[in-house]
Amino acid sequence: MTSVVVALVPGTGVVFTISSSLGGGWRRGLFAAVGCTLGIVPHVLAALLGLSGVMQAGALAFEVVRWAGVAYLLFMGIAMWRERGGLQIDARPDAAPQSTGAIIRRGILVNLLNPKLTVFFLAFLPQFLDGDRGLVDPRTIGLGAVFMLVTLVVFAAYAALSAVVREKVLAAPRILRRIQRSLGTLVIGFAARLALTDA
Numbered sequence: 001m002t003s004v005v006v007a008l009v010p011g012t013g014v015v016f017t018i019s020s021s022l023g024g025g026w027r028r029g030l031f032a033a034v035g036c037t038l039g040i041v042p043h044v045l046a047a048l049l050g051l052s053g054v055m056q057a058g059a060l061a062f063e064v065v066r067w068a069g070v071a072y073l074l075f076m077g078i079a080m081w082r083e084r085g086g087l088q089i090d091a092r093p094d095a096a097p098q099s100t101g102a103i104i105r106r107g108i109l110v111n112l113l114n115p116k117l118t119v120f121f122l123a124f125l126p127q128f129l130d131g132d133r134g135l136v137d138p139r140t141i142g143l144g145a146v147f148m149l150v151t152l153v154v155f156a157a158y159a160a161l162s163a164v165v166r167e168k169v170l171a172a173p174r175i176l177r178r179i180q181r182s183l184g185t186l187v188i189g190f191a192a193r194l195a196l197t198d199a
Helices: 002-008 012-024 026-038 041-049 051-056 060-081 100-112 115-128 138-170 173-195
Strands: none
Touching: 002 138, 012 026, 012 060, 012 100, 012 138, 012 173, 026 100, 026 138, 041 115, 041 138, 060 100, 060 173, 138 173
16 A cells, blocks of 8 residues: 555656656557656665665765756756657657657656655565565565556556546647646756755
8 A cells, every 4th residue: 555655646757657648648658657667676676685774874875866866857857848858749649759768768767866765665665574584585575566566557547647638738739838847847846855855
């Protein structure tokens, strides 16, 4: 249930998935969801190896990831405001992205550069670690996989709902522009919040 709540709460991954689906249909949104899900893997590994505790303690690694995340979110938000990388509408139904790999890579970066996920796994997964099982506890790997599956399903649902809205947006460019700028503002807000977060 915790995984469902965390996945449902709108964050940078949700915004990226929605904007991708609005821009190119459900398939593009699904690729974005896959990328965001894959971006969780390093955070799960960090929790398994105990690295998240080091990052949470204010280590240099945490700061590097945090400020890289701030820079990337600012880049995304400004691009959406300036129409260079935000909602690039393709009029064909469920159009495939110009580069599926690029959409997935951007999704990976969105969650890879999100230290909040590392902090979440620090508080969540270690509760299920069994010290007698050595460095890697299979149950923790399973819980990480469940979280990733929940994330993929929830994000795919966001993509599907956004694809429905897309049909209305295509007929109203002014609405598209407002949505794009609203999402860009939201992303910039995420960047500001991350920048103000205490290490």
